Amino acid sequence: MQRQGSQVPTELSVPASGDGLVTDVLAALSASGAVGDVLQGCAEAVVRRLDAAFARIWVLNEADQVLELRASAGLYTHLDGGHSRVPVGELKIGRIARDARPHLTNDVVNDPQVSDPVWAQREGMVAFAGYPLLVGRRVVGVVGLFARHVLAAESLSMLAEVAAAIAAAIERIRVQERLRAEHAVLVALHRVGVALTSAQFDLRQMVQTVTDAATELSGAAFGAFFYTAVADSGESSVLYTVSGASRDDFAAFGLPLDSPLFQSTLSGRGVVRLDDVTTDPRYGQASPYHGMPPGHLSVRSYLAVPVMGRDGVALGGLFFGHSEPGVFTDEAELAVSAIAQHAAMAIENARLYQRERDVALTLQRSLLPDHLPELATVALAARYLPAAEQAEVGGDWYDALVLPDGRLGLSVGDVVGHDIHAAATMGQLRSALRACMLQRFDAPEVVECLEQFMTATGLKEFTTLAYAVFDSHDRSLQVVRAGHPPPLLLGADGSARYLHGGATPPLGLGLIELDALNTASITVTLEPGTTVLFFTDGLVERRRWTLDQGMTALIAAVGTVEPGDPEALCEAVLAALHGHGHDDTVLLAMTVR
Missing domain, CATH: 3.30.450.40 (GAF domain)
Known part of the structure; x- marks a missing residue:
């Protein structure tokens, strides 16, 4: 047995047969791939260039202090078995790692470090060389080979040079793997963060x-x-x-x-x-x-x-x-x-x-009517649904009230914002609107009254409103819109169109005057079986839609419902359009009997 720093006896030496070994190993180490594949190329080069019976390379698992077999070439190519995991300090491979010194012999059968001399003699093994793979003084693995011939000093010198190159490559690959693992963690954490935000x-x-x-x-x-x-x-x-x-x-x-x-x-x-x-x-x-x-x-x-x-x-x-x-x-x-x-x-x-x-939902729903008027002349239905994508509740509302003269007042409004303040402002405006409805009967006067209330109380929240008055005697509907989407008119024959007239600026800007309201208001006569659908913009607005696309989608949705049933209409519209929006949605439907 020879130790590091000693020479192999000359009487045991034979000419080196390792021409090209260093070149082949460096070529294998420069190849891309997993560490096992790279080391396998090195082991095959050692067998080929040194005419070894077989060569193996172990990598140290530092946490477990175990040498793990990562490459095997020549007589044995399997990576499992008794030498697949060698604890540091056990067997000759483990002792090489423990001592951080090579083990060299050209008399395998009589070497006390060889655990199975019977096998060695049967297989004709003559020489063994095992080198620790060192990075500085730190062991990262072991390379070992058996040969059926004497190993010359020059061959061992080349093997020592190769061991140093393999050790450096293992360290480089480990650093790269750690960097890739850290990068994967950062990418995964970023992906989780983005996904949690999206959810x-x-x-x-x-x-x-x-x-x-x-x-x-x-x-x-x-x-x-x-x-x-x-x-x-x-x-x-x-x-x-x-x-x-x-x-x-x-x-x-x-x-x-x-x-x-x-x-x-x-x-x-x-x-x-x-x-x-x-x-x-x-x-x-x-x-x-x-x-x-x-x-x-x-x-x-x-x-x-x-x-x-x-x-x-x-x-x-x-x-x-x-x-x-x-x-x-x-x-x-x-x-x-x-x-x-x-x-x-x-x-x-x-x-x-x-x-x-x-x-917030409890507050908002407490500010909405708990029931709608039950009348012989019309059927009413309403829905309020909060946004699918908002953390807060908005200021949408609806209302229906029988006026002192027997007509029916209908309102749908939207206070800008998505928080409890918007809901509270909505409650104030709905109450003020009710007071205006009981004092003034025509639609333009009621909207003017609400604008005056906002000015007097200092409310400047941007607010849209659709207000209508229905007279059952002549089935007339007077409509005024302050910045609000037009109501949808559905005929008993299944036809559908928007009432685009009656538009003025939104409330809260100080721009609404009675003359303009009177000019803008429209009046239509509704035949029996006709339905009017009021709604807020949350129904037809989407991030990837234009308003025209949303309005067209609403027309398509109402076309799937039998005319004359406001409850069924509301359900069908919400099923088709609600659930992907970023705003609250209010519907108020009235069908003339």
Whole structure:
């Protein structure tokens, strides 16, 4: 046996056969690909140029202090078996790594470091050379070869040079892999952030986004997000999403909430990362299965990260599994923990939004009429729906009131803004409008009265209004619009057209005068079976639509409904157009009997 710094005895030396070895190895190291593929090219070059029986390269797993076989060429090409994972300090390969010194011999059969001399003699092995792969003084792996001939000093010198090049390449590849992994984490976190922003306040969509991203980033075979949901009644329940598997894979087993492992995470006691969950003392403690139920997806590697709220209370937990042991790394744990922080903020924001939205909706609905007049001459229907994409409630309203002279006043309005202030302003204007309706009977006078109220009280919120008065005696409808979309007139024969007249500037700008209102107002006569549909702009406005496209879509939607039923009309219109808008929507429909 020879040590580093010594020479191989001359009587054992033979001429070097390694011409081109360094060149071939450098060529293999310059190739692109995974570290295993690159090292395989190096091992094949060693076998080819040094006429070795076989050559192998191990890379050190620093966390486990184990040498992992990454390349094997020549007589043996498999990467499994007894030498696939060699602990540092065990066998000659492990001792080379421990001592950071080469092991060289041209008498394999009689070398006490060779663990199986019978095999060596049977296979005709003569020489062995093993070099630590060093970056400075740090070991990153081992390269070793067996040969059926004596290895010359020049061959060993070239092998030492090659070992240095392989070590530098392993370090370079590791740095590149770390950079790629870090970049992947940053990209995934950015993707999660963007997705959570896009999902806004849809809790189910958010937790699914988090589960998918964390499962992919951790390298898990499958993952799940268990989280607490609170119903309107105040009762809480545990829900879950899955990724990398079907919900059907877990449906038969129930929720493992009593498992000590699950409780450790759901109670917020910290991250649990296990190379083999079946060896943990907490495993198998929960009934009725006391371990993995029959038919459950195989789990050896286990990672669980709590999702913690600002108050230190767990909102849920992210759980990941893999059928192979030792899959989850420090980097995976850090990445999932970062995603869990994103998830916690998003969940808390969604819950805060929902509470505030419920308050605003309650306020707004309390300001709208709780019922519509029931009349023999007309049928009325109305709807109010908040925006699908807004965190706040707007200032849309509708109203219908029988006037002192027996006519019917109809109003649909919209105060600009999406907050409680807009809803409160709407309440003021609706009440003021009712007072004006009871004092002045013609539509232009009522709208002028409301403008005067806003001026007198200092209300300057931009407000649109469609106000109409229907007289059942002659079936006349007088309409005035202050910056509001035109109502849609639906004939008993299924025809549809907009009442485009009657337009003036919006309220709140100080631009409305009675003469202009009188000039702009229009009056039409409605035949029995005719329906008039008033609406706010949230029904027909979309980010990717022009207003004309929205108005055309409304015409198409009403064409699917039998004429004469205002309730069915409202339902069909909302089904066709509501749900993708960014504004509140109000409908008020009147059908002449």
